[in-house]
Amino acid sequence: MLQISTPVKKTLLILFLTIIATFISLPNQIPVNLKLGKIDIQKNIVRPDINFKIGKFEIKKSFNLILGLDLAGGSHLVFEADTSNIDPDDVGNALDSLRDVIERRVNLFGVSEPVVQTSSFNGKDRIIVELPGVKDTKEAVNTIGKTAQLLFAEVPQSTESASFKLTDLTGADLSKASVAFDQQKNGNPVIQLQFSEEGAEKFEKITSENIGNPLAIILDNEVISAPIVQEVISGGQAVISGDFTLDQAKQLSLQLNAGALPLSINLVEEKTVEAILGTESVNKSIKAGFIGLSMVLLFMILSYGWLGVIADLGLIIFGVITLSLYKLIPVVLTLPGIAGFLLSVGMAVDSNILIFERYKEEKLRRNTQDALEVSFGRAWDSIRDANIASLVTAFILANPFDWSFLHTSGPVRGFAVTLASGIGISLFTGIYVSRNLLRVFVKEKKK
């Protein structure tokens, strides 16, 4: 009967894991250029994405690294909301609805994966907006910050001066705004309004009371038009005609649809990164990482000989697994995040160094295999205690529960997340992977 010892089994499991992780880690397309004598292979190997159905479940995963704004390019905008006029108890609600409105406006851009989040600290309430790929922030800031407040006002004819009397009909009563073209006149673009049921009733009442009088339509404190009411309008439809260009009309209808901002906001921070700069940073980091890693690999072999080779193997497995996890979770990779990853490579070797140094001592007292087992056991205590202390700091930096008294900003968190996942995975590769690889290799050496 064929008997496979546990370390061998575990090593096979590690091998299996590594193959899967490598598959996920590889870039989407790998160009292959091979020239061997007459054979000339030139093609792209394309990694297929997972896309299949099991019963009702559809599994779709494309395994692409998600790059942060500083690497992929884009804008990071921070707005401060003016909450001074609001009851402190309502600030939370007001901010949430502010975020919702901004989110709707941001979605108008058609940017992939925009981030809109609130952040409150010490009485300062902020909205953070991240727009990957958007470089022209002027348009973005305008669209986000526009109040787009729609009001209707009666213009009483009795008084001498043309004063307005605001009605209770506002943009909040709108159910939909759309662009249409004026059929009677020269086909100018106009904005067609559809009121909600309640709004329609209000509108009917206002028109019935104002037949023959103008009704002013005010958008953002500006009278857009003041048509004379000809008849009672029921059904809740109205048209705003003004001197709009088509683009203006579209923009306005978008803003009206998105709704008015419940709080006034003010831009306090803006960061824009051009995609080219990001690509440059990525390339530099990859180069730095590659050279740093080679030096670490070489150092381990020079210091620990064949033990170092095993540690290097563990380190490469560490790298591959980490990268595949970034893709699976997915972790948004930023520049500090890359630094965190590279730092965690340094820490990943540490478990191995601890064990090997211990092994050198223990070997003087026992045979190779026992010495290895003892070293792993003894080193575990310090590896555990030390890494938990590191994880505490990484946890506080990553702030997973969004505590407002801690950092909520992207770069600090990006660093902490990669550092923490690096420490976690290094515990696995440092102990489990290296240990089993060594068990297998030491045995074979004895035979």
Add this chain to the structure above:
Amino acid sequence: MIKWMKYRFVYLGISLFFLIVGAYGVIKWGLKLGVDFTGGAVVEYKFENSFSTEEINKKLSEKGFSVNSIQKAGIDNYLFKFPPLEREDKDKILLVLEEILSSDVEELRFENVGPSIGPELIKKTVVAMLLSTIVILLWVALQFKSFKFGASAILAMLHDSLILIGSFSILGHFFGAEVDFLFVTALLTTLSFSVHDTIVVYDRIREYQKKEGGDLKVLADRAISETMVRSLNNSFTILFMLIALILLGGSTVKWFSVALLIGTVAGTYSSPFVAVSLLVSFDELGRKLKGKKILFDFFKSRK
């Protein structure tokens, strides 16, 4: 075996020297705060034509913009720093530059931070540091069943942070290193690295205490001797990574990597030489006090 602890006052003296140098730097020059703290604008432009800084300064100030500094940040890349800008200023400045240089100017990066962000960043950093310190203190005290271990580890950690802050006041004065968001991250990472290293030495002491017992000073000497190679090797691997990042990683992460490097070196030094030195000193002090107390109690009972 080397009697490391015999010279512990030398190590503490060396640390004190660096702390004083750092404190001198901080008092004399302060820290060079980046836009994250002070508010202001940083714009990275790319253009090929050469220019004179004076001319740009003059032309921009004619239009009402003051330039705080212009730095080279790559082959054709330049970092301009301004006080906080209004939205419209961004395009105006670009136009002025294009006029002066009579070429296309590409805006690669634009950061404009209002003055309200800085104080918040400082507060949050202090909270994060305090929180990490308390949790780590409790964790170490619990794991090693002694408050002395925890307190020494925390003091060593504080030592590393102070050294890092001091170094940056000096680097800031002479080389323009700025304290920004990333520096804060490096500072907090130094905390964790420092404790990481200290715990490894502590763990050896704990092991000998359990197995053999005896004088803490002797155990500490043994523990340091046996973890020294590991400490150095581990630091080397991290240093390789960081040096590669400093030299090749680009301008954005350069000072961040330098900060981590200083933190790593300080952390490696402080684990055996500050944390353990303090631990042994506290232990002796504690025993002396206890001895006196016993003597005192003895006399009291005689009365």
